[in-house]
Amino acid sequence: MRIDNVPIDLLLKNMLSATGTVLLIFFLTAILSIPLGFVVALARRSRFKIISIPTRIYQLIFRGTPLMLQLFFFMYGPFYIFGIGFGRFNACIIAFVINYAAYFGEIFRGGIAAIPKGQYEAAKVLGYSKFQTFMRIILPQVVKHVMPATGNEFMTLVKDTSLAQVISVAEIYNVATNAGARYFSTVPLIVAGIFYLVMNTVVEMAFKLIEKKLDYYRT
């Protein structure tokens, strides 16, 4: 079947396989950048300036420059410096993880700061260790607190995967622009838009569900 001269079944087949790439970028970034983001948040809160200041500079750089440039940097930078690269897909994942860890670090830092001092003090007088206090008392409350901002970030991540095309990772946008150019049609781009929208609808509903699940208490 053709729409606007575009062989739709072929396009959909390519798009679906590109969706696999998008999902892989999405899940790898999510799984790796969230724990890393927590480390970043804790490093930012460190009372040792030698830890907190470099962390802040790292966040400034990766939040303050386009992800597109960061993708180029991790793709081609190692070639210039070491004469050897990570490979296209690895470079893509490294750039996404380091970029998103900087953002998550900021979200989690805010979430940790939002927990009242009294929670730490109550836990301390009850005899909880520092580790127990963080894991049992602070972290669960932080999770609830950061959930809306994290959901927002995940929706941005779905859309940001389209940037991977600048280093020729075959994701949805990459497939769509190639098909669009070949068939002189905007249909592939519209289909790509629908793919992103479907994925983000799932993300949005998932987060609404999680937020509802965490709604059993208020602070």
Added chain:
Amino acid sequence: MLLLAENIQKRFDSENVLEDISLEVNEGEVVVIIGPSGSGKSTLLRCLTQLEQVNSGRIEINGKLMVDTVDGRAVYADSKTLHEILLDVGLVFQNFNLFPHYSVMKNIVDAQVNVLKRDKEEARTIAMELLKKMNLSDRGDAYPCELSGGQQQRIAISRALALNPKILFFDEPTSALDPELTGEILKVIRNLANENMTMVIVTHEMAFAKEVADRVIFMDNGLVVEQGTPEELFGNTVNQRTKEFLQRYSDI
């Protein structure tokens, strides 16, 4: 003697918040601390419960040395001893500080299980008994946000009691409550006093202080100005500053 504090000094920045405080509390005694805002009452309780570190002085709780002063510097005990001392004390906060993500039951059980390593069933049984005592037997599954301030404070007291502290500190336990709810907390404290619980209570409830205290301490500007039985302080103090302070309350 359960608590012995000698010559406690505490500075914030360069301001001496506790100038030189000495305090003794015997087993079963109820000591009430009164004094104007900013006189250092909370800071004193926070020093005794390890939420703040003193700059100098000596504190001994339940026979264990928490901090002593060597060559003008406060030296704290090792972390194991400090942890043991923490388990001997309980603190009830003005604003409860319950764990909002835990049910009432879990608030009371969690530290028993994870700090004292008590068996879960035993911890639950202890929690149930406390809830019964607090008249909250039916609220075990509720979350703190679903309770009134007075109920929350009773849970906070239960949470502290569940760890069997030797001495319980209260920092203005009724100040965050609506006036009609203070009564239920004062009743709980009164019952604890009847059971010979050792308590140090900071409060602005003068009538209550008079009734429940074995000894009243009047603090001002980081110093103990006067201490004695309620009769001595509220009845016929000769101290001018105490008089002026109490005057403000009798005027109301």
